[in-house]
Amino acid sequence: xxxxxxxxxxxxxxxxxxxxxxxxxxxxxxxxxxxxxxxxxxxxxxxxxxxxxxxxxxxxxxxxxxxxxxxxxxxxx
Numbered sequence: 001x002x003x004x005x006x007x008x009x010x011x012x013x014x015x016x017x018x019x020x021x022x023x024x025x026x027x028x029x030x031x032x033x034x035x036x037x038x039x040x041x042x043x044x045x046x047x048x049x050x051x052x053x054x055x056x057x058x059x060x061x062x063x064x065x066x067x068x069x070x071x072x073x074x075x076x077x
Contacts, residue, residue: 007015019029054065 050066
């Protein structure tokens, strides 16, 4: 997928230099950087807690499980 993003000039130049040093094109460098950033973010703590409370195996059922917990008055941190 193609996207357009705006970067500060200095960051763009540093990224271009890093890509050249690593033998990557810009797209590959940005994709790697974004993957690494997202991997460090981890799961949303509220969703994780709701999944734990409801013992949900399938995240698609997370909303329904959360509703059942709230309706049952079992919501707690």
